[in-house]
Amino acid sequence: MTALLYNEDALAGLSRIEDASVDLVIADPPYGLGKDYGNDSDCLGAQEYLSWSRSWIDAVAPKLKANASLYVFLTWQHSPEVFSYLKTRLTMVNEIIWDRRVPSMGGSTRKFSSVHDNIGFFAKSRDYYFDVDAVRIPYDAATKKARSRSIFVGKKWLEIGYNPKDVWSVSRLHRQHAERANHPTQKPLEIVERMVLASCPPGGTVLDPFMGSGTTAVAAARHGRRFVGFELNPDYFAIVESRVAEVALGQRSLDLQARKSEIALSDCAGEAASG
Numbered sequence: 001m002t003a004l005l006y007n008e009d010a011l012a013g014l015s016r017i018e019d020a021s022v023d024l025v026i027a028d029p030p031y032g033l034g035k036d037y038g039n040d041s042d043c044l045g046a047q048e049y050l051s052w053s054r055s056w057i058d059a060v061a062p063k064l065k066a067n068a069s070l071y072v073f074l075t076w077q078h079s080p081e082v083f084s085y086l087k088t089r090l091t092m093v094n095e096i097i098w099d100r101r102v103p104s105m106g107g108s109t110r111k112f113s114s115v116h117d118n119i120g121f122f123a124k125s126r127d128y129y130f131d132v133d134a135v136r137i138p139y140d141a142a143t144k145k146a147r148s149r150s151i152f153v154g155k156k157w158l159e160i161g162y163n164p165k166d167v168w169s170v171s172r173l174h175r176q177h178a179e180r181a182n183h184p185t186q187k188p189l190e191i192v193e194r195m196v197l198a199s200c201p202p203g204g205t206v207l208d209p210f211m212g213s214g215t216t217a218v219a220a221a222r223h224g225r226r227f228v229g230f231e232l233n234p235d236y237f238a239i240v241e242s243r244v245a246e247v248a249l250g251q252r253s254l255d256l257q258a259r260k261s262e263i264a265l266s267d268c269a270g271e272a273a274s275g
């Protein structure tokens with residue numbers, strides 16, 4: 001599968017992407033909260049931030065195929081205005097609340113502590129691709145047992161699991177987490193993989209205008225989707241390249257192992273036939 005990675009401002013590079021060629025956009029832009037990404041991309045005032053958000057949305061929207069989707073990570077500070085603008089161009093499907101599972105450690109005494117991100121899920125048309133079976137969550141043994149009354153026996157939904165709800169409770173990545181790269185706002189693969197599996201057909205194309213550490217690129221590579229993405233910061237870009245290369249290396253060694261066992265199997269078959 002191809003991964004086209006550009007160390008470039010997305011607003012400059014997006015013009016090279018063919019219109020109506022992308023199945024899924026996963027956008028995790030600076031949130032407009034003054035984070036340090038080694039550049040001044042998150043230092044805009046509120047009005048400037050909204051105007052910049054409209055610019056990237058205008059650049060990205062034409063790239064979507066007729067049945068494509070777009071997810072955008074934001075927080076409560078700017079999500080109402082950005083979602084409103086997106087609604088002028090696309091159909092809103094869900095607002096997903098990502099509960100980052102932040103432990104209680106004192107917190108603010110002047111307001112309630114904010115522990116979630118607001119993820120907007122939008123589609124180009126009502127006929128958008130969505131594979132719920134790819135992201136079902138299996139019922140645990142205790143729940144299955146509790147549903148053992150005769151009216152539930154043999155029910156397909158009990159066997160295949162349930163559709164994830166719109167609150168996703170997934171821990172943010174701690175510094176010690178095996179997945180963690182050197183990026184301040186890296187997203188967990190579990191979240192991004194769910195988006196890729198549900199909203200991009202196998203072999204389809206995923207676009208991430210703000211790659212950061214490359215979580216979307218990794219999710220696409222792991223699941224046989226094509227990928228194209230942009231990142232401004234050269235240090236983060238190097239992380240993306242190495243994370244994607246690691247997946248490719250793993251896949252090549254898996255492929256090699258599979259071919260080796262295929263050879264071993266056909267050797268056995270040969271022996272059996274000649275014996």
Ligand SMILES: C[S@@+](CC[C@H](N)C(=O)[O-])C[C@H]1O[C@@H](n2cnc3c(N)ncnc32)[C@H](O)[C@@H]1O
Pocket residue numbers: 008009010011028029030031037039041183185186187188209210211212213214215216230231232233236
């Ligand atoms: C919220 S982070 C993305 C994190 C990513 N989803 C991950 O899991 O690692 C946003 C990233 O966008 C980059 N960025 C900001 N403005 C950009 C632009 N105009 N073009 C490309 N990248 C940009 C920043 O350097 C930062 O790494």
